[in-house]
Amino acid sequence: MKKAMKGNISLITGSVMVAITFSLLILSFIWTPHDPLEVTPDDSFAGISSKHFLGADKLGRDILSQIIVGSRVTLLVAALAVTIAMTLGVSAGITIAVASRKLQAPMVYAVNIALAFPAALLAIILAAVYGASTLTAVSAIGLATAAAVAQVTRRTAYGILASDYVLAAHACGASTWRIIRKHVMPNLRASLLIQASAVVSVSVLAESSLSYLGLGTPPPAPSWGRMLAGSQQYIFVNPLLAIWPGIAIVIVVLGFNLVGDGVREVFDPTLRRSDS
Amino acid sequence: MNQPLLEAINLSRTYKLAKGSAGKGKAFRHALVEMNLSINTGDRIGIVGESGSGKTTLVRLLLGLDTPTSGSVEFKGQTLISGKMPWLRKDVQIVFQDPRSSLDPRMKISEIIREPLVCLGIDEDHDARIDEVLDSVGLERAMRDRYPHELSGGQRQRVAIARALAPRPGVLIADEPVSALDVLVRDQILELIAQLTDKLGLTLILVSHDLSVIARLCNRVIVMKDGAVVESGNTREVFDRPAHEFTRALIGAIPRLPESL
Amino acid sequence: MNIVVFGARRLFLFISSLVVSSAIVFSMLRLLPGDLAQAKLGIQATPEALATLRHELGIDRSLIAQYWDWLSHALHGDLGISILSGADITAEIAQKATVTVPLVIMASVLAVLVSIPLGMYAALRYRRMDGVATSAMSQFGIAVPTFWTGLLISTFFAVAWQVLPAGGFPEGGWSEPGIAFKSMALPVFTLALGQGAVLMRFARSATIDTLQQDYFRTARATGLTRVQALRKHGVRNAMIPVISVLGMQMATLIVEAIIVENVFALPGIGQMLLQDVNNRDLLKVQGIIAVTTSIVFFVSFLVDLVLGFLDPRVRQSA
Ligand SMILES: Nc1ncnc2c1ncn2[C@@H]1O[C@H](COP(=O)(O)OP(=O)(O)OP(=O)(O)O)[C@@H](O)[C@H]1O
Ligand SMILES: [Mg+2]
Numbered sequence: 084m085k086k087a088m089k090g091n092i093s094l095i096t097g098s099v100m101v102a103i104t105f106s107l108l109i110l111s112f113i114w115t116p117h118d119p120l121e122v123t124p125d126d127s128f129a130g131i132s133s134k135h136f137l138g139a140d141k142l143g144r145d146i147l148s149q150i151i152v153g154s155r156v157t158l159l160v161a162a163l164a165v166t167i168a169m170t171l172g173v174s175a176g177i178t179i180a181v182a183s184r185k186l187q188a189p190m191v192y193a194v195n196i197a198l199a200f201p202a203a204l205l206a207i208i209l210a211a212v213y214g215a216s217t218l219t220a221v222s223a224i225g226l227a228t229a230a231a232v233a234q235v236t237r238r239t240a241y242g243i244l245a246s247d248y249v250l251a252a253h254a255c256g257a258s259t260w261r262i263i264r265k266h267v268m269p270n271l272r273a274s275l276l277i278q279a280s281a282v283v284s285v286s287v288l289a290e291s292s293l294s295y296l297g298l299g300t301p302p303p304a305p306s307w308g309r310m311l312a313g314s315q316q317y318i319f320v321n322p323l324l325a326i327w328p329g330i331a332i333v334i335v336v337l338g339f340n341l342v343g344d345g346v347r348e349v350f351d352p353t354l355r356r357s358d359s
Numbered sequence: 360m361n362q363p364l365l366e367a368i369n370l371s372r373t374y375k376l377a378k379g380s381a382g383k384g385k386a387f388r389h390a391l392v393e394m395n396l397s398i399n400t401g402d403r404i405g406i407v408g409e410s411g412s413g414k415t416t417l418v419r420l421l422l423g424l425d426t427p428t429s430g431s432v433e434f435k436g437q438t439l440i441s442g443k444m445p446w447l448r449k450d451v452q453i454v455f456q457d458p459r460s461s462l463d464p465r466m467k468i469s470e471i472i473r474e475p476l477v478c479l480g481i482d483e484d485h486d487a488r489i490d491e492v493l494d495s496v497g498l499e500r501a502m503r504d505r506y507p508h509e510l511s512g513g514q515r516q517r518v519a520i521a522r523a524l525a526p527r528p529g530v531l532i533a534d535e536p537v538s539a540l541d542v543l544v545r546d547q548i549l550e551l552i553a554q555l556t557d558k559l560g561l562t563l564i565l566v567s568h569d570l571s572v573i574a575r576l577c578n579r580v581i582v583m584k585d586g587a588v589v590e591s592g593n594t595r596e597v598f599d600r601p602a603h604e605f606t607r608a609l610i611g612a613i614p615r616l617p618e619s620l
Numbered sequence: 621m622n623i624v625v626f627g628a629r630r631l632f633l634f635i636s637s638l639v640v641s642s643a644i645v646f647s648m649l650r651l652l653p654g655d656l657a658q659a660k661l662g663i664q665a666t667p668e669a670l671a672t673l674r675h676e677l678g679i680d681r682s683l684i685a686q687y688w689d690w691l692s693h694a695l696h697g698d699l700g701i702s703i704l705s706g707a708d709i710t711a712e713i714a715q716k717a718t719v720t721v722p723l724v725i726m727a728s729v730l731a732v733l734v735s736i737p738l739g740m741y742a743a744l745r746y747r748r749m750d751g752v753a754t755s756a757m758s759q760f761g762i763a764v765p766t767f768w769t770g771l772l773i774s775t776f777f778a779v780a781w782q783v784l785p786a787g788g789f790p791e792g793g794w795s796e797p798g799i800a801f802k803s804m805a806l807p808v809f810t811l812a813l814g815q816g817a818v819l820m821r822f823a824r825s826a827t828i829d830t831l832q833q834d835y836f837r838t839a840r841a842t843g844l845t846r847v848q849a850l851r852k853h854g855v856r857n858a859m860i861p862v863i864s865v866l867g868m869q870m871a872t873l874i875v876e877a878i879i880v881e882n883v884f885a886l887p888g889i890g891q892m893l894l895q896d897v898n899n900r901d902l903l904k905v906q907g908i909i910a911v912t913t914s915i916v917f918f919v920s921f922l923v924d925l926v927l928g929f930l931d932p933r934v935r936q937s938a
Contacts (some may be wrong), residue, residue: 192633196641198868199916203875204909208648211897211905247460253424255475255522256448265474269465288765292879295767296894311768315883318775325775329768337763344759 094345100338107154107331115148119305131323138323140313146324149305150331156299156306157287157335160221164286165279167225172232173275177267179233180240181259191237197230202289206298215298224289228282239274243267273350280343284336291332307332362436363397364562365421365451365530369430370394372416372586390416392586393430400529403556403563405573405594407609408583414566415456416586418534421564422453445479451530452523454552457539458515462507468493468518469503475526492521495558496551513544520551524559531556532564537572549576570609574598582606626928634921639691641917642910646687649902690906699907704899709907712892717911718793719888723804724877727811728866735816736858739823740850746828755824761817766876770810770883777806787885807884811876815869822865823858830857860930867923871916 124142131138138146179190200208206215206223213219243249243266252262293299294308302309307328314324371393376386391413398404406414419425420432423439432439434447452475455461462471469489476485490500496517507515516536523531533552537545553576556563567573573580573594580597582590582605590603601607661669681689693700699709738754745751778786789803790796830836830853831846839849866873878890885891889908896904 192637196637196644199637199641199871199913199920201871201875203878204871204912207878207893207897208645208905208909211900211902212649247455247457248463250424251453251455251461251519251522252463252474252478254422254448254453255526256443256445256478257474258443258478261478265466265470266463270463272465284763288763291765292767295765296879296882298894298897308765308767311771315771318771319779322775325768325771329765329772332765332768333760333763336765337760340759340763 091345091349093341094349097338097341097343097345100334101342104154104158104335104338107151108158111151111155115151116145119144119148119152120303138321138327140310140321140324141317146310146327149310150307150327153305153307153310153328153331156217156294156304157290157332160217160224160290160300161283161286161335163221164224164228164290165282167221168228168232168282169275169279171226171229172278173236173271175229175233176236177240177263179237180244180267181263194230194233194237197227198234200227200230202227202285203292206289206293210298215293215301217300220290220293220299224286227289228285232278232282235274235278236271239271240267243270273346276346277343280339280346283339284343287332287335287339361399364400364402364435365398366433367394367396367417367421367430368433370396370417370420370427370432371429372413372420372425373428390586391420391427394586394588396581396588398530398562398564400562401560402579403577404565405577405580406564406566406583407568407570407573407580409609410568412583413586414583415534417583418453418532418564418566421532422451423447443478448475449479449481449526450528451532452526452528454516454519454523454531454533454536456535458507458512458519459539461519462515464507466506467503468498468505468507468510471507471518472522472525475522479526481526488525489521492525495524495555496521511544512540513548516540516544516548517551520548520555524555527559528561530562530564532566534566535568536565538568552576570598582609623928627925630921630924630928634917637917638914641913642691642694643687645906645909645913646690647683649906650683650686694907694910699910700903702896702901702904704901704904709904712904713889713908713911716887716889716892719789719804719886720877720881720890723807723811723880723886723888724873726804726808727815727877728873730808730812731815731819732862732866734812735819736823736855736862738816739820739862740827740854740858742820742824743827743831744846744850746824755821758817758820758824761813762821764814766810766814767879767883769813770807770880773806773810774884789886803884803886807880807886810883811873811880814876815866815873818869819862819865822861826858826861827854830854856930860927864923864927867920867927870919871913874912874916 123144140146140149175190175194179187179194182190202224205227206220209219209223244262249262249266252266257265290299291306291308291311294306295312297309297312299308300306310328311325314321314328318325370391371389372391374388374390376388394413394417396417406417408414416425420427423432423441423444426441434451437446439447466474469486472489472492473485475481476483476488481488489503493500493502498514498517498521502510502514502518507518510518520536531552536552537548540548549572552563552565555561556576563576565573565576577594580591580594581588582597582603584605590597590601590606597606598610601610661673690700697710699713701707702709702712738758742751742754742758746755774786777783784805785803786806787803788799790799794800827850830850833853836849836853839852840846844852877888878893880886881888881890882894889912893905893908896908
């Protein structure tokens with residue numbers, strides 16, 4: 084009871100944060116206080132005012148507008164990366180789980196090697212070859228997190244495949260494909276939801292770090308990581324510049340982490356009750 | 360001589376144990392050793408034996424859900440291989456021990472019962488058949504749209520029986536079908552199995568720890584110990600004149616022999 | 621499984637992982653547009669000049685021959701010569717490692733030392749406000765990007781309050797230990813904060829498990845207080861997952877170190893790597909990646925050995 088309640092608190096707080104993020108995204112297409120790229124030298128380092136709610140940067144560009152529009156890159160990268168990671172990771176994880184023992188070992192080995200390349204490292208390699216871009220960031224983050232997803236999916240799928248209800252399905256003459264579709268996938272759902280939200284968090288963190296290092300989406304499209312990189316030099320002229328984008332990142336990451344935790348806490352007890 | 364329906368020939372199954380649990384080298388568990396068994400149409404065979412004696416291992420092999428280390432299983436003279444084997448599954452069905460784990464928690468009752476009908480390509484109206492088997496195991500048709508966790512233990516086991524009977528099998532294997540249930544509903548489920556066996560003329564293979572259960576439902580009994588048959592024969596005879604010390608010990612463990620013996 | 625067999629298997633796994641992963645990195649960096657010669661001579665280079673340079677660099681041979689060449693040199697500690705600066709890559713990495721390796725080690729130790737007691741505290745008081753606050757703190761710590769923490773820490777500690785310097789690692793390196801240590805303090809702290817937050821969660825859940833174990837109840841029944849009983853049983857139980865997670869996190873930790881070096885302008889491997897990426901110095905990037913992944917695989921090899929020694933169950937699941 085207590086656990087479920089706590090899960091709900093995580094879920095509610097997390098959902099609110101995720102909702103804020105998506106509102107920013109939607110807002111970015113409808114309205115921003117200013118053109119985020121509009122340079123107004125008179126407003127250089129403006130503080131909080133009715134003209135610039137969150138202040139302005141060195142070139143007098145409006146911070147709030149940049150943050151609103153910056154949500155696009157963040158969420159675009161996260162959405163693409165999560166699609167790549169879940170598609171590849173889940174299919175690889177399930178394939179490994181249903182493969183014969185002899186085939187399993189090399190595949191597990193490959194996943195373990197892939198796990199030694201975290202998103203940012205892979206992005207650095209790709210950036211060295213192709214030059215940094217949104218595409219290199221997305222591919223790197225997607226591929227790197229796919230390995231982690233494959234790992235977790237494989238373990239969870241193992242458990243499902245060893246269950247009595249899968250044995251019963253075999254006794255009913257079900258094919259492997261049917262077992263994957265009708266038994267493994269539905270029972271993986273909660274785990275996949277948790278993983279997807281974790282992948283989004285990791286992607287957002289990785290994307291902002293890459294942008295900070297100058298290996299993410301190139302200018303002029305505003306990005307939170309790059310805004311922070313730009314703020315570093317002028318931190319004493321306008322410290323707020325180094326605060327707002329950071330808060331935005333934390334809200335997204337914390338939001339998705341909390342949603343994942345909430346789902347885990349809420350779903351786990353029922354899963355345990357009906358599985359064992 | 361006429362052909363047995365289901366036959367185990369020199370059937371052995373050896374499990375390779377996880378390395379390390381027994382110290383050095385590889386460890387093996389001989390769960391089933393050179394087992395021979397033949398089952399004829401209409402038989403009602405009880406299999407008893409202590410925990411770990413290989414009963415479940417035997418059942419899985421008889422269903423082709425596991426591959427023997429050596430030996431073979433034949434159904435109507437055809438050797439079981441691994442794979443889907445619809446010719447076997449249409450005729451031999453199973454009820455597992457624990458209905459909490461043998462029913463997929465993400466499936467509705469109707470989907471659970473539909474599974475063998477779809478997989479085995481049973482050529483009749485599936486929905487009508489589902490209603491029919493629900494009736495015959497004593498569940499309301501309204502249960503179709505429920506999920507397993509919304510049912511009681513006894514009701515879940517009824518669903519498992521309904522699933523097994525849906526494709527109209529001739530052979531029903533039940534691996535300790537009541538040992539995971541409350542004492543109060545055990546009798547009802549056994550009664551149901553007995554009644555369905557009679558009504559449908561099933562060949563029954565019933566695994567149980569409990570000799571009184573076997574005595575009630577079966578006309579033949581097989582006593583297993585350490586993966587081998589130690590005694591077999593007519594239920595009444597085995598009970599009245601147990602030849603093997605182990606059987607005697609098992610019988611001695613029953614609190615009270617059923618009146619009918 | 622016998623501990624020797626277990627160790628031998630892991631060693632094989634470690635070495636083969638090195639070979640396979642370096643081959644992957646090698647092919648990623650070679651199969652792609654803009655080869656080394658082009659990168660060096662620019663787009664205007666004549667085809668003849670390119671061909672000559674390609675021959676000089678040995679990149680006109682088959683990929684496998686090139687890889688074999690690279691690998692056999694690498695095994696002798698020779699990662700080649702930077703195409704752009706002409707400097708010896710191994711020597712440069714070794715020199716920069718004197719910054720990065722201490723950074724990672726000190727941060728790991730600090731993270732472990734802080735996360736275990738905090739995690740145990742959060743577990744002991746998980747129904748109270750302060751316990752919840754402690755674990756909320758770790759949630760927050762996980763969600764904050766390292767470069768932002770670093771940025772804020774350097775702003776306050778280095779620039780505003782001037783407690784410690786931001787960066788300023790001395791030219792002479794560790795021959796000036798006082799200055800070197802001081803300049804490492806904030807980066808180590810930054811790196812440990814992020815890692816500690818992750819490790820703390822594992823320490824906390826391991827401790828919650830311990831609290832529910834029979835032997836813990838028995839210890840309590842013999843009259844020990846919760847804290848005493850936990851000191852007796854809990855520390856080791858919290859340590860096993862923390863160490864294994866630290867092993868798994870090694871790759872991430874190194875990436876974070878790269879980021880932290882760039883925030884604090886520490887002249888380590890990370891900062892160098894970034895410059896080389898921007899310069900497209902592929903051979904050097906390859907050398908650096910090979911070294912960092914070797915460290916990752918080596919650490920996970922060591923962690924496996926230690927855990928296999930501590931906990932026989934780990935050996936079985938191998
Ligand atoms: N997958 C497996 N791997 C290793 N050993 C196994 C496996 N399955 C069963 N065994 C072992 O084989 C022996 C026979 O097991 P089996 O499940 O057939 O016994 P059982 O008679 O059904 O017992 P119970 O009455 O407890 O259900 C046991 O010693 C068991 O430990
Ligand atoms: Mg059994």
